[in-house]
Amino acid sequence: MTQIFAAPGRYIQGYKELDRLYRHVAWFGRRFMVITTQGRLDSLIQTFDASFDAERTELHYGIFSGEVTRQEIQRLTANMNALECDGVIGVGGGKVLDAAKAVAHQAKVPLCIVPTIVSNDAPTSSLSVLYTEAGVFDDVLFYERSPDVVVVDTWIIAQAPVRLLVAGMGDALSTYFEARTCVEGYHDNFLGNAGAGMKEGASGSKSTLTSMAIAELCYRVLFEDGLQAKRAAENQCVTKAFNRVVEANALMSGIGFESNGVATAHAVYCGFSELGSRATMYHGEYVAFGTLVMLLLEGKSSRELDAVLRFCLSIGLPVTFADLGLADMTANELDCVARTAADPNQTSKVEPFEVTFDEMRAALISASDLGELYKKGGSLLAV
Numbered sequence: 001m002t003q004i005f006a007a008p009g010r011y012i013q014g015y016k017e018l019d020r021l022y023r024h025v026a027w028f029g030r031r032f033m034v035i036t037t038q039g040r041l042d043s044l045i046q047t048f049d050a051s052f053d054a055e056r057t058e059l060h061y062g063i064f065s066g067e068v069t070r071q072e073i074q075r076l077t078a079n080m081n082a083l084e085c086d087g088v089i090g091v092g093g094g095k096v097l098d099a100a101k102a103v104a105h106q107a108k109v110p111l112c113i114v115p116t117i118v119s120n121d122a123p124t125s126s127l128s129v130l131y132t133e134a135g136v137f138d139d140v141l142f143y144e145r146s147p148d149v150v151v152v153d154t155w156i157i158a159q160a161p162v163r164l165l166v167a168g169m170g171d172a173l174s175t176y177f178e179a180r181t182c183v184e185g186y187h188d189n190f191l192g193n194a195g196a197g198m199k200e201g202a203s204g205s206k207s208t209l210t211s212m213a214i215a216e217l218c219y220r221v222l223f224e225d226g227l228q229a230k231r232a233a234e235n236q237c238v239t240k241a242f243n244r245v246v247e248a249n250a251l252m253s254g255i256g257f258e259s260n261g262v263a264t265a266h267a268v269y270c271g272f273s274e275l276g277s278r279a280t281m282y283h284g285e286y287v288a289f290g291t292l293v294m295l296l297l298e299g300k301s302s303r304e305l306d307a308v309l310r311f312c313l314s315i316g317l318p319v320t321f322a323d324l325g326l327a328d329m330t331a332n333e334l335d336c337v338a339r340t341a342a343d344p345n346q347t348s349k350v351e352p353f354e355v356t357f358d359e360m361r362a363a364l365i366s367a368s369d370l371g372e373l374y375k376k377g378g379s380l381l382a383v
Contacts, residue, residue, distance in 0.1 A: 004191035004205040005259050006146050008113075008124045011251055013152040015238055018044070018114065021051045021089075024149050028110045029086025035062045035076060035100040036091040040116060044091065060085060062103075064096050067131050070138070073102040080107055093117050094283075098128035105143050112149040116156050118246055119164040120171045120283050123150050124254030127190065137273075142193035150250070154238045157246055162233045163282070163316075168249035169226055170288030170317045173308070174265035175256035176219035177291055181298070182261030183207050187350045189261045211259035218252035221245060223311055230315045264297055264341065264355070265290035267348035268364070271341035272324070275333055280325050281318065288317040289324060289367065293341075296370075297363040298351065302380035309374045319371030338364055 012024055025032065034041075034048065041061055052059055060083050062076045080088065080103060087110040090100025097113050104111035105128075115123040126146040130138040157165070182189070192205035221244050228241035268290030272279050279286075292312070295305055309319060318324050326333070335357075341348055342360035349355070370380070 002192070002205050003208045004189065005208045005211050005255075006126055006191050007255050007259075008146045008150045008251075009148040011124065011150045011152075013154060013243070013247060013250075016153060016155050017151055018047050018153040018156060019051055021048070021112075021114070021151060022055055022057070024151055025087060025089065025110070025112045026055070028112070028148075030056060031058045031060065031083065031085040032087055032089055033060050033062050033076075033080040033083065033085040033103070034089045034091060035064055035103060036096055037066075038063050040092050040096075064092070064099055066095070067133070067135060068095050068098045068102070068128060069131055069133055071133065073099060073106065073130075076103045077106045080109075085109065087112065089114060091116060094120055094122040097122055098130075101126070101143065101147065102128045102130075102141060105141075110148045112151060113147040114151045114153070115250060116153075117160045117164045118152070118157055118168040118249040120168055121175070121249065121253035121257055123147070123152070123250045125258045126194070127258070142190060142195065144194045152246060152250055154243060154246055158233060158236045158238050158242065162230060165233045165245070165249070166230060166315050166317060167282035167284035168253075169222055169229075169245065169284070169315060170282075170286075170291075170312075171284035172218055172222055172249050172253035172256075173311070173317070174262070174287045174291045174294075175253045175260075176215045177294060178263040178265055179207070179212055179215035179256055179260035181263040181294075181352075182350050183212050185350055185352050187261055190258050207260045211255060214252050215256035215260055218248045218256050221248040221252065223307070226311065227314050261350065262347050263350045264294035264348040267341040267343075267346040268293050268337070270346060271337035271339075271360075274336050274340045275326075278326065278333065285318050285324070288312055289319065290341075292319065292367040292370070293360075293363045296366050297348075297355065297359060305370065306380050309370060309380075312371075313374060319367075319374065321368045323371065334361065334364065 088104040089112045090097045091114040126143040128141045225241040229245035232239040232242040269286040272286045338361035342355045
């Protein structure tokens with residue numbers, strides 16, 4: 001049996017930590033390619049200049065076009081190679097970071113990831129999600145190593161819209177439950193796919209006790225600190241609870257999903273993604289609802305469902321179709337979501353039973369129905 005655990009080489013989290021960025025990447029060399037969006041560069045260029053100003057370094061900027069395509073990765077890599085840069089620094093949200101990972105991998109140089117939001121668990125992972133020029137999913141590329149350095153500036157995270165922090169908690173909410181399903185079923189994690197794409201990769205690697213413990217800790221932090229962290233974010237305050245939730249969203253959830261695996265919650269996200277322009281929510285918001293669907297599909301206890309429903313309601317995660325902007329969802333749309341989520345090639349295949357279309361459809365309807373019950377003050381538990 002092969003067990004593989006992955007984590008970034010260094011994880012640094014702190015208030016105004018971007019002011020100290022150079023000290024964390026000095027070992028990369030003298031020339032750096034910063035991959036980011038134009039808007040993010042405009043807001044942070046003075047911080048970059050101040051951090052690197054006293055050093056004999058060169059900062060070059062690669063402006064991300066907006067989509068992680070094979071063409072965009074080639075363009076940025078060619079630009080970086082022409083400038084003979086020694087390392088890559090990715091600054092921004094999930095797609096920017098995925099592009100930076102791909103460029104560093106192709107150029108075979110060190111990589112620093114600087115997330116400016118924690119709406120999902122992408123920052124610490126060793127993979128990139130690719131799309132076509134039309135914005136359609138293409139593939140997932142798995143790399144042989146995790147980011148060398150991850151720098152999380154909690155001051156910057158606190159300036160972001162609160163909804164993004166909450167969406168990150170939604171993504172992180174699934175981590176423990178999906179890890180539990182994968183580990184109890186003795187399924188592979190993602191790490192054996194290194195060097196390949198999802199379409200041709202074969203894993204063969206199992207989780208470790210450490211990765212499962214981190215997934216469980218992620219769950220405990222969210223339930224203990226989630227509401228406090230949200231209220232702190234609403235006032236753009238960095239508190240101890242806010243710090244712990246940022247760590248749960250970025251580090252614990254990242255390690256937890258990659259080193260354990262994912263299950264039905266993410267298959268449900270893929271199902272909703274099939275609705276095209278009707279799919280207007282963030283990744284983590286769909287995954288949170290997908291967690292409820294998964295627990296129902298697996299027949300988990302009313303006590304566990306009660307805890308998850310109350311947590312979601314406390315911080316504003318969606319628990320009904322209406323919360324997902326789909327109060328008028330048609331039967332055909334519901335069937336589309338259920339069919340994709342129950343597809344044998346989806347991550348729902350790790351469940352310890354065959355997931356049928358009818359069972360998935362029933363779980364989706366039941367999850368929304370329970371959400372309606374709880375929003376009206378009802379409960380699954382006897383008084």
